[in-house]
Amino acid sequence: MTSKSPVVDIHTHVYLPRYMDLLRSRSEVPRVLTLPSGDERLVILADEAKHASDTSQGRPIGSEYYDIAKKMEFMDQHGIDISVISLANPWLDFLGLGQAAPMARMLNTDIEKICAESDGRLFAFGVLPLVEDSLAASTCVKEIETITSTFPHIRGIILGSRGLGHGLDDPALDPVYSALEASGLMIFLHPHYGTGNESFGPRSNGHVLPLALGFPFETTTSIVRLILSGVLDRFPNLRILLAHSGGTLPFLAGRLDSCVAHDPQVASRLKLKPSEYLMKMCYDAVVYHEVGLKATTELVGEGRVMFGTDHPFFPPLKGKDGEEWMSVTTNSAAVKAVLGEEGGEGVMGGNAVRILGLDR
Numbered sequence: 001m002t003s004k005s006p007v008v009d010i011h012t013h014v015y016l017p018r019y020m021d022l023l024r025s026r027s028e029v030p031r032v033l034t035l036p037s038g039d040e041r042l043v044i045l046a047d048e049a050k051h052a053s054d055t056s057q058g059r060p061i062g063s064e065y066y067d068i069a070k071k072m073e074f075m076d077q078h079g080i081d082i083s084v085i086s087l088a089n090p091w092l093d094f095l096g097l098g099q100a101a102p103m104a105r106m107l108n109t110d111i112e113k114i115c116a117e118s119d120g121r122l123f124a125f126g127v128l129p130l131v132e133d134s135l136a137a138s139t140c141v142k143e144i145e146t147i148t149s150t151f152p153h154i155r156g157i158i159l160g161s162r163g164l165g166h167g168l169d170d171p172a173l174d175p176v177y178s179a180l181e182a183s184g185l186m187i188f189l190h191p192h193y194g195t196g197n198e199s200f201g202p203r204s205n206g207h208v209l210p211l212a213l214g215f216p217f218e219t220t221t222s223i224v225r226l227i228l229s230g231v232l233d234r235f236p237n238l239r240i241l242l243a244h245s246g247g248t249l250p251f252l253a254g255r256l257d258s259c260v261a262h263d264p265q266v267a268s269r270l271k272l273k274p275s276e277y278l279m280k281m282c283y284d285a286v287v288y289h290e291v292g293l294k295a296t297t298e299l300v301g302e303g304r305v306m307f308g309t310d311h312p313f314f315p316p317l318k319g320k321d322g323e324e325w326m327s328v329t330t331n332s333a334a335v336k337a338v339l340g341e342e343g344g345e346g347v348m349g350g351n352a353v354r355i356l357g358l359d360r
């Protein structure tokens with residue numbers, strides 16, 4: 001990659017060591033299983049819960065999932081100057097508030113320290129204790145205040161589609177949205193559960209249907225619910241970054257507008273057309289193909305789209321040393337195909353520097 005702006009990866013995860021210990025200590029999904037060979041398997045996806053004791057479930061993982069030195073190696077290998085790292089799914093969703101609140105604080109402290117010691121190469125999206133509990137919203141608000149006042153490398157928070165257990169249109173989230181709007185922190189909206197899993201049929205297709213379809217459908221549904229509930233009219237300055245190029249939203253924006261226009265009751269609740277709210281959001285470029293990327297850049301303009309890799313997911317299967325990751329090469333090739341070498345500089349890094357203030 002040749003670029004005058006730094007190359008920035010805004011979609012790149014880590015299971016922090018403290019979180020790995022938590023997953024290793026669990027006997028239920030989500031968990032990390034240690035096989036008799038000593039190899040570890042990560043078991044996190046919805047369907048895998050049905051087979052929690054089957055050691056062929058989940059996927060093999062190595063230190064690239066939790067070791068920051070490996071993240072740096074990956075960045076160096078692929079010419080990535082800066083990464084904005086985030087805890088990988090399912091975050092703290094499975095804990096009670098009593099465990100989630102101190103864990104969020106410790107993980108945010110850990111990630112801040114990692115970034116502060118990275119010589120300017122790492123920034124982060126923090127984590128909130130987003131769980132189903134009547135005190136969770138106020139606890140999240142306190143964590144947002146702590147992030148803003150104490151953790152300068154944390155530029156946003158990662159948010160799952162369940163929010164406080166009832167989706168992103170849950171009015172109980174209003175204090176959290178209000179605090180996030182006031183803080184200026186970016187919300188990185190990321191799927192985990194999948195939508196439509198029940199229609200994937202009995203045949204085993206491994207992780208293909210939940211990851212290729214369920215994840216983007218989940219992002220799509222959760223953001224449309226958020227829009228239709230008027231969250232963005234109540235909090236118009238919320239900053240939102242959508243994973244996987246917005247799921248299927250850029251493709252479906254016109255159909256959404258049309259359905260709302262034909263439903264006066266819903267239309268009367270909103271100040272704008274759905275596509276107009278979508279145009280105010282940011283999107284990653286993790287869509288692996290120029291057609292998908294083109295839909296996104298044409299909907300929102302290339303200034304709101306940012307390169308990402310989804311590392312450490314989707315590692316090379318042959319595991320040869322030094323092998324390039326397809327998730328990097330397909331995504332950067334799509335940027336080049338849509339915007340050209342020079343035109344792609346914003347997407348490859350300039351936009352992230354500007355939008356997340358990575359030069360400060």
Ligand code: 5CU
Pocket residue numbers: 013044045088089211310313314
């Ligand atoms: O492969 C996967 O399961 C995942 C995942 O869980 N989270 C993610 O961000 N990408 C892929």
